[in-house]
Amino acid sequence: MSDVTLKHITKRFRDVTALRDVSFEIADGEFFVLLGQTGAGKTTTLRVIAGLEQHDEGQLLFDGELVDNLTPADRDVAFVFQQYSLYPTMSVYDNLAFPLRSPMRKTPEAEIRQRVQSAAETLRINHLLDRKTAHLSGGEMQRVSIGRAIVREPRIYLMDEPLSNLDAKLREALRVELQHLQKTQGSTTLFVTHDQVEALTMADRIGVLDQGQLVQVGSPDDIYDRPATTFVAQLVGTPGINLLPANRQNGSLIVKDSSIQLPKQSGSDNVPADFILGVRPEDVQPSPNGNFAGEVRLIEPLGVETILHIKSGQQSLLSIVTGMASWTIGEPVRFNIAGDRVHYFANDGKRVS
Amino acid sequence: MSTVIKSQTDVAKVRSAQPNPRRDLSDKAIRNIFIFPTLVLLIAINVFPLVYSLYLSFTNYSAIANKQPVWVGFENFGRVLSDERMWEIFSTTGQYVLFSVALQLILGFALAMLVRDKFFGSGLVTTLILVPMMLSPVVVGLFWKLMYNPTFGYVNYLLGFSNPSLAPDWLASRWAGDPTPGLALWAVIIVDVWMWTPFVMLLILSGLKAIPDYLYEAAAIDRASxxxxxxxITLPQVTPLMMIAILFRTIEAFNKSFDLVMGMTGGGPGTQTEVVAVTLYKQAFQGQWQTGRASALAYMVLIIIIAISNLYIRNLNRMKEGA
Known part of the structure; x- marks a missing residue:
């Protein structure tokens, strides 16, 4: 396995800039997740690393070696496509054996058999080996597609939203399997997704892309607890973070058009007079003698937890409470905000700390 | 309203009770008025001749003899099968079908691969390639006849023959005056290939364009040469469309080769280019007007074509199930 370094990569498609000066490193054996919305440039990044697209500026290094001019075959990466991309006329076995049968590898047939068997066992698809791929379900196809990546030992696994075409149950199951596989093999993996849950649960580190630019790179904790911008803050966490316009008067933090007023906090010294206050829903907790007053506007019971929509003055806040709560719509509610866990953003969206 | 509408027929009754002359006809009547003329025409010019010719194939009928058809049983079929000349003609037809379809397939595939990727003017090039297919076969036959002409034809000029007496006379199967059997058949095959390769190309091109790019990308990453x-990837993905192209071209090469061959050689020299479609025409409409015998031959050709098509279609279905 290899480490991969991207240095100031820029990629343009005619007059659209898909990637703008993207730099990051993936350490050997690391599970790196690129998170972003549709069109953010995630897939383009993968394709540039695989060599399916040529970047216009910047450098791409594997283990410190420049690979800019190598063909996809020479880069020796494994790519798991979103659309499975199985060879339709071949059996599952032949699909798995395909990369090993390449004339550039010349793997003996006995070894191919053994490697295919072991990959099939890992992914629990040995009973499917003789089937044609057209007769497989979506989950089985994606397993085969992942199997085709793990039969050989590539320098890096590139996975392009491999779970997004699967239904929720299957996605969860395969997510756990992928994570297990990556940890036991210690393989370098770059995983692309728009699903923040996938990113937070699987990643060693996450890179957040927005409109072709890398906004933040960090551990899941970093991304969730110290989001660099309001964009990142909104991207991770369900339900989304509360972003409230606020200003600072004599050290205390006052949310506009509401009764919410926080006393001076330890980290709030550098906060400008006008700013955006970020509060995670779990940090808004109803309490019989809470400091702030509001009114319940909507209740979304999810079983494990319940989402309360609270209106305070002109501001709406989401709050998340455990279990099924017995609120009624229109009921007055008092609540507290965990002042030490709030986030401060300047009006341009950048974090202030 | 005092009456209760119970069903759709009641609705229709209520509607037709209204003074609207256009609604006097029921939907069913209108449907029949549209269908019957077509049905009558179809039966008169398609179904009846088909059935009648089957009857005629068992008689000694001749369309110009002014005699009632006399039932002769399987005599016509027996005659066709025992006629040695017929075997020669079927062999000519077989060669014609085999070589022209094979060449069309190879060239059509190559052309499709060439125009598959977009390049400057690729749309125009594709359209130009399709032109021969849109021409009338008789016209094509006639102008190729001129092009093959040994004294002023363009083909020999392009091949670099300046002296007509040393050049091949394609349609007469002669090379510098010496008989060269097969030359005329090949000349006709070349024209058929020129005319119908675009059709094969079009079918294969549609197959090629349907292959998703990611299959090739996956293969590139998997280090496939x-x-x-x-x-x-490419071949298995276009095989079903190739089979359809082969099916169409085989059927057409069997019976629609008539226009081209008649236009160019009339089956000659001798019987060198006489394919079965030409024989049929000659038996039915030239010389003795042996309508009964020609019908028998036509039915035998039909059976052969149905048999071949069935083989193709079975293969095609098997391939689709396997995929």
Whole structure:
């Protein structure tokens, strides 16, 4: 396995800039997740690393070696496509054996058999080996597609939203399997997704892309607890973070058009007079003698937890409470905000700390 | 309203009770008025001749003899099968079908691969390639006849023959005056290939364009060579469309070769280019007007074509199930 370094990569498609000066490193054996919305440039990044697209500026290094001019075959990466991309006329076995049968590898047939068997066992698809791929379900196809990546030992696994075409149950199951596989093999993996849950649960580190630019790179904790911008803050966490316009008067933090007023906090010294206050829903907790007053506007019971929509003055806040709560719509509610866990953003969206 | 509408027929009754002359006809009547003329025409010019010719194939009928058809049983079929000349003609037809379809397939595939990727003017090039297919076969036959002409034809000029007496006379199967059997058949095959390769190309092109790019990308990452990609991805993916192209071209080469061959050689020299469609025409409409015998031959050709088509279609279905 290899480490991969991207240095100031820029990629343009005619007059659209898909990637703008993207730099990051993936350490050997690391599970790196690129998170972003549709069109953010995630897939383009993968394709540039695989060599399916040529970047216009910047450098791409594997283990410190420049690979800019190598063909996809020479880069020796494994790519798991979103659309499975199985060879339709071949059996599952032949699909798995395909990369090993390449004339550039010349793997003996006995070894191919053994490697295919072991990959099939890992992914629990040995009973499917003789089937044609057209007769497989979506989950089985994606397993085969992942199997085709793990039969050989590539320098890096590139996975392009491999779970997004699967239904929720299957996605969860395969997510756990992928994570297990990556940890036991210690393989370098770059995983692309728009699903923040996938990113937070699987990643060693996450890179957040927005409109072709890398906004933040960090551990899941970093991304969730110290989001660099309001964009990142909104991207991770369900339900989304509360972003409230606020200003600072004599050290205390006052949310506009509401009764919410926080006393001076330890980290709030550098906060400008006008700013955006970020509060995670779990940090808004109803309490019989809470400091702030509001009114319940909507209740979304999810079983494990319940989402309360609270209106305070002109501001709406989401709050998340455990279990099924017995609120009624229109009921007055008092609540507290965990002042030490709030986030401060300047009006341009950048974090202030 | 005091009446209760119970069903759709009641609705229709209520509607037709209203003074609207256009609604006097029921939907069913209108449907029948539209269908019957077509049905009558179809029966008169398609179904009846088909059935009647089947009857005629068992008689000694001749369309110009002014005699009632006399039932002769399987005599016509027996005569066709025992006629040695017929075997020669079927062999000519077989060669014609085999070589022209094979060449069309190879060239059509190559052309499709060439125009598959967009390049400057690729749309125009594709359209130009399709032109021969849109011409009338008789016209094509006639102007190729001129092009093959040994004294002023363009073909020999392009091949570099300046002296007509040393050049091949394609349609007469002669090379510098010496008889060269097969030359005329090949000349006709070349024209058929020129005319129908675009059709095969079009079908294969549609198959090629339907192959998703990511299959090739996956193959590139899996280190498959270009040759490997062609054999394992491109070819299997277009095989069903290729089979359809072969099916169409085989059927047409069997019976629609008539226009082209008649226009160019009339079956000659001798019987060198006489394909079965030409024989049929000659038996039915020239010389003795042996309508009964020609009908028998036509039915035998029909059976052969149905048999071949069935083989193709079975193969095609098997391939689709396997995929």
């Amino acid at each position: 270009a040759w490997f990609q062609f054999w394992r």
